[in-house]
Structure formats: structure tokens, C-alpha cells
Amino acid sequence: MATSTTTDRVLNFSAGPGILPEEVLRQVQEDIWNIDGTGMGIMEHSHRAATYDRIIAEAIEDCKKVGTIGDDYEVLFMSGGASAQNHLIPANLLPEGGTADYANTGTWAKKTHAECKVYGTAHLAFDGKATNYKFVPSQADLDFSASPAYFHYTSNNTIMGTQYHYVPEPPLGVPLVCDACSDIFSRPLDVTKYGLIYAGAQKNLGPAGTTVVIIRKDLLERTPRELPTMLRYKVYAESESRPNTPPVFPIYVVGLVFKWILSQGGLGPIAERNAAKAKIIYDAIDATEFYRGHAREDSRSLMNISFTTPSPALDKAFLAEALEAGMDNLKGHRSIGGIRASIYNAFPAEGCETFAQFMREFERRHG
Amino acid sequence: MATSTTTDRVLNFSAGPGILPEEVLRQVQEDIWNIDGTGMGIMEHSHRAATYDRIIAEAIEDCKKVGTIGDDYEVLFMSGGASAQNHLIPANLLPEGGTADYANTGTWAKKTHAECKVYGTAHLAFDGKATNYKFVPSQADLDFSASPAYFHYTSNNTIMGTQYHYVPEPPLGVPLVCDACSDIFSRPLDVTKYGLIYAGAQKNLGPAGTTVVIIRKDLLERTPRELPTMLRYKVYAESESRPNTPPVFPIYVVGLVFKWILSQGGLGPIAERNAAKAKIIYDAIDATEFYRGHAREDSRSLMNISFTTPSPALDKAFLAEALEAGMDNLKGHRSIGGIRASIYNAFPAEGCETFAQFMREFERRHG
Numbered sequence: 001m002a003t004s005t006t007t008d009r010v011l012n013f014s015a016g017p018g019i020l021p022e023e024v025l026r027q028v029q030e031d032i033w034n035i036d037g038t039g040m041g042i043m044e045h046s047h048r049a050a051t052y053d054r055i056i057a058e059a060i061e062d063c064k065k066v067g068t069i070g071d072d073y074e075v076l077f078m079s080g081g082a083s084a085q086n087h088l089i090p091a092n093l094l095p096e097g098g099t100a101d102y103a104n105t106g107t108w109a110k111k112t113h114a115e116c117k118v119y120g121t122a123h124l125a126f127d128g129k130a131t132n133y134k135f136v137p138s139q140a141d142l143d144f145s146a147s148p149a150y151f152h153y154t155s156n157n158t159i160m161g162t163q164y165h166y167v168p169e170p171p172l173g174v175p176l177v178c179d180a181c182s183d184i185f186s187r188p189l190d191v192t193k194y195g196l197i198y199a200g201a202q203k204n205l206g207p208a209g210t211t212v213v214i215i216r217k218d219l220l221e222r223t224p225r226e227l228p229t230m231l232r233y234k235v236y237a238e239s240e241s242r243p244n245t246p247p248v249f250p251i252y253v254v255g256l257v258f259k260w261i262l263s264q265g266g267l268g269p270i271a272e273r274n275a276a277k278a279k280i281i282y283d284a285i286d287a288t289e290f291y292r293g294h295a296r297e298d299s300r301s302l303m304n305i306s307f308t309t310p311s312p313a314l315d316k317a318f319l320a321e322a323l324e325a326g327m328d329n330l331k332g333h334r335s336i337g338g339i340r341a342s343i344y345n346a347f348p349a350e351g352c353e354t355f356a357q358f359m360r361e362f363e364r365r366h367g
Numbered sequence: 368m369a370t371s372t373t374t375d376r377v378l379n380f381s382a383g384p385g386i387l388p389e390e391v392l393r394q395v396q397e398d399i400w401n402i403d404g405t406g407m408g409i410m411e412h413s414h415r416a417a418t419y420d421r422i423i424a425e426a427i428e429d430c431k432k433v434g435t436i437g438d439d440y441e442v443l444f445m446s447g448g449a450s451a452q453n454h455l456i457p458a459n460l461l462p463e464g465g466t467a468d469y470a471n472t473g474t475w476a477k478k479t480h481a482e483c484k485v486y487g488t489a490h491l492a493f494d495g496k497a498t499n500y501k502f503v504p505s506q507a508d509l510d511f512s513a514s515p516a517y518f519h520y521t522s523n524n525t526i527m528g529t530q531y532h533y534v535p536e537p538p539l540g541v542p543l544v545c546d547a548c549s550d551i552f553s554r555p556l557d558v559t560k561y562g563l564i565y566a567g568a569q570k571n572l573g574p575a576g577t578t579v580v581i582i583r584k585d586l587l588e589r590t591p592r593e594l595p596t597m598l599r600y601k602v603y604a605e606s607e608s609r610p611n612t613p614p615v616f617p618i619y620v621v622g623l624v625f626k627w628i629l630s631q632g633g634l635g636p637i638a639e640r641n642a643a644k645a646k647i648i649y650d651a652i653d654a655t656e657f658y659r660g661h662a663r664e665d666s667r668s669l670m671n672i673s674f675t676t677p678s679p680a681l682d683k684a685f686l687a688e689a690l691e692a693g694m695d696n697l698k699g700h701r702s703i704g705g706i707r708a709s710i711y712n713a714f715p716a717e718g719c720e721t722f723a724q725f726m727r728e729f730e731r732r733h734g
Binding site: 008009010012014015016017018019020025026028029032033034038039040041043044045046047049079080081082083084086087091115118200202206207208209210226227228229230231243244245246247248249250253326328329 | 400
């Protein structure tokens, strides 16, 4: 097997599945063949044997350590992506005839809201559609229903490049539910404010194939309707997320990423680095009138930076020249076009510098 | 990174997740870092970009090639394991107030049957409990209900070590549904006899984290009830199984395993090899009265061989000495105890010889 070096890898701005820490990739390469000297690879271990016992126990423990998560919460590893949570949340938390509140801040928030209707009434506490999703609501913008079963919001919107920079407050006693797919563990969070937080792994936590769900224990007792076994949160909570064969490999990689976050000093240093990384690119956008960011300044995402050049033709040239220069996956989502630079936890600061430099040179050539 | 050799790997008899072909593991090690010279690893590619476009198209095509599957079937890659199929099948195929037929041949068959009850009536066309699941039913043993929506059976039972060596025939026009988790693509199959075949990848197809579903297209049109988007087969069929971010890595590995099966000559040669492999071990069991197989001879599984020595104490000694000799994961399922040797497609024939030799020596020492 070739022992390739860093130089054969491009700068990967993918919005997800996204870039992973190279230290993690190196470890995975070893463990695919023979993990912990067991004589078999990570994919070939029974999920009931000692190696996986260790992996799942450490993944739960390290997740709690990273997120400062208390014992009144359970950490679950599920499958089906965040899209499965769209139906699992109302299925498990919304009583028959009840209402749940949602904030529509873009494509994913809208999809989540739509899925609720199978089980009950979905009320929009905020709808950003008319203002083209350029910003997330302030607390004052939120118009809750009389007695919602929960309030759901999307903390970071990958397509629009917007992000909440505060934690919205639902009415007293109403559980706060957060789709944190694209910014979980990118900054410190106060878990005690939440009833449930979920995130598909494939942006800040690992590869696609598992979804981390952090749920307050009392919510596990809600049983608003009869559900198949595999659709109940409690079944996962009671079995270290292995009521059946779990997605062993994705969970194992997420475990390695938790250890990587801890090795970086945890969420404080990670957040500082992320803010500095985003500033490098936003500064390049703001320096002149050439580039235009999509998000309103107070809602700018530190994870996904969506912007345009003066024309679609120049956007296209930008993408082609960037690729030529070793920078890939910069195309904006088809719904808004332009450029999107996703710079998750594992994306290196030097990569942001390289990109900002490229932006300035591109402007010089085409401005 | 160390370039380890075969000698650092044990003989892995795991019932699942199970052993994978070493050629596949080597390829994965490369691709984790940089796949197809794209400058990024397989886990870091967007599921909407060219590399994954190729992977999913080839996985579907190769699956059809391996299984000789016609265009009247769809190949889906889902998540949630076979346990998710336990509820997805009745949810998608069983009309309100309808009845579905099941054959109870052990733990997994029983669980599947139980889950049906959320959506309708489950009728047992056969129940092997009273005879301790030592055999699978013959066609004559099957007692169908008046007008079942489908008939579900489990083609191989990992715990009991039993396997159907014929394809059971449901009443005319009734779709045959098969849980083929532990013997899919271990021998040729006539897909035209089936309405739906499913298999969690982690035995003969790849790592845990995706489930292959082969479904006849007309069944996609059954919509017995309102279901969340992600619980409908049709949604996967219409999107190359990526209505949302799919479990990219597990699907990629399954694709490699399909190519490996083709490189072995396809299911004909694979089946011959599997029969020869199993014979080596069954011959060692049958040679004397020392070992006792669990399954009745006509129902013996070629994938999982469950047997006992003359006493639980000797079983324990057997497992300890086998481990010492580099043979792991031989412990029988707790529900029946004893020894279980799982010898899926990727398990080498020489490993069966080594094991049979060990069995004879153990008998000599302890018999």
C-alpha cells in the first residue's frame, strides 16, 4: 500500500459529507486491517464483542465530555440521517392532535416542518421565505403557538450560509429541539437549554451513516402513539444504541473525531479557530464591492460562506480556476447558485488563507 | 503507515459483522485517503458529486449483474439494518386490516413477525418453536392464511444454523418476501420468484450500515397508508437511494464486494466453494459421536455451523483453545450455547481446513 503524503490531497470545501482530520484518516487506514491488535479490521468485529464494547462506550463518554453533557441526557447514535429525525421527532414527541412549532430558515428547516404534518399540526413561528432566507430570526421575531409540544430550529443553514448566534428561547417548559447538523461541536453549547439536539455526522463529526441525538431523559418517556420498535428513541437509549447491528464503522469514526476535538483542546479553542478561519474569508468578501455575501451580516455562518461574484459567468470562472488551483467543492447549492465555501472543524486555517489569497487574485484578474 | 501482512490477522468466524475479502480491505485503505486521484478520501466526497455518482451507479449495476436481476426490479440501499425492514415491509405492503404470513424459524424470524402487528394481522404459516428450530419447513409444512398480502421467510438462520435449500412457494399471486441477511449472494438465486429480498450488508456484502433491498417495481406502487417520506421504498427507488445523504462509506464497500464476487466468477463458483467449505466442517462433526450439530441434516446451513462438544465445560475449553490457535468469534449465540462457525463468502477454504484439523485434534485430546 502506498504511503501517500498530504500533498496529494486538495482543499476540500464540501458542504457535506465534508473534510475529516487527516490524523483520523491515518488511524482509520490502520484499523481497517487490524484494530487494537485483535487480528481483524474494525468493519469485521461483532457489535457484541469487546472491541466494539469499548468503542461505543468511549464514543458516548467522549461526546459527553466534548459537549459538557450531564447525566440527565442520553447520547444516541441512530441511522437514516437527519431526514429520519424529521419524522422521528414528531412521532416520539408530538401528542395526537398536538401542535409543534418550527422556524423556517431555508431548505432543510422547511423539509423538517413539512414532515411534522404526518403526525399533527406544524406551526411556523417564523418564516424567512419572503426575505429570501438572508437572516435567522431574532428572539422577538418568534411567534409561538399557544401550547407547542416543542420548538424546532436549525442552528446553521448550509445552503443560505446563515447561523444563529444565540439560543432561541421557547415558551416556558416547552422543549427546544435543534437540528445542529452543520454546526454541532463547532463552538461551546449549553446543552441544558435543549430537549433534543441532533446532527448527521457528515459535517463536523465524521462520515455519513450515523446521526448523533442528544436527548433529555424525561423526553424518552413520551409515548404519544404506538410505534415500531426501531422508531423509538427509548429503544436506543436502553441499549447503548445497539438494539440491532448498528452502523459500526461510522460510529467508530465519530468516536475518533470526538477524541480529535478533545486533542485540540475542546470546543473553546475549536470555536476560536473557527471564528478566525471565517473572518479570513469574510474579510476578503468585505474588502471591496466585487464579492457579495448572501447572508445578512448578523446572521453570517462560520461554517458555510455563500457569496457571489459580479456575474454567473464570473462565478463559473471562479469555480474553474479554483479547481485548477487545488480547491474543490466550492459550487453554491443550485437553489441560490454562486460560491459556497464550507469550512468545518477539520478544515485547516491555512486553507482559508490560501482561499482568501485566491479570491484577491481572482478579483485582480477579473475585477 | 505500517504495511501489515496477512499473518497479523486471525481466522474470524464472526456471525456478523463478518469477515471481508482482504483485497477489499486493501482497496479501502487506499481510498480512505484519496480515491480515484480526486485528492480526497471516500468519506469526504459529497453524495451529489461525480465520484459518488459513479459508485452508486456501479453498485446498483453490479448488484444486478451478480444476482441476474432484471429491469422489473429496483435495487435499493437503505439504512437501519434488517430490523428496520421488519416495520418497513408491513408499512409499505400490508393494507389496513390485512394479513401477512410468516414462517417462524428462529430469533430473527420471530422478531420480524412480532413487528408486523403494528400494522395488521400476522399469521404464522409455520412455527418451529416446539421443535427447537432444528429445521426449516418443507413446502408441505406451510399453512397459509386465506389471502395474505405477502409471505415472509428467513432463508438462513444464523443462530440455529439452518437454511432453506429450496424456495418456498406462496399461494398464487402472493409476493414472496425474503430476509436473506445471512446467505444473500452465497449461491445463485432466481430473483423472479420474489417480490422483495433484503439483507443487512454485514455478513456477505460489506460492513454494517446499509441494507440492500431488491424489490419488484409493481410493489413500489402499494401505498396502504400515509407514511413519512423516509419510510417509503418508492422514495429510494426514485433517487438512486439518495433522497438525503446516504451511508456513503458502507455503500461504497458493498460496491467493492460486488466487484469481488464478480472477480471470483460470480455466484456459481461462489456457491461451489461455499458447499465445499461447509462440507469440510460438517465432515469433522459427522466423523464421530463427539460433536453434535444443532440443525437437522436436511436443513443444515452452509453459512453458520452450530454444534456442541459433549459438555458445556468442553465447549468452553474448545473456545479457549481455538482462540489460542488464532481462531476467534466461535462462541455460539447465548440462546443455544455451544460453538458456531460462520463461514461467509469471504471466509477462506484453508481456514475451514485449519478449523477441521483443530476439531480433530481437540477431540483426540479431550475425547
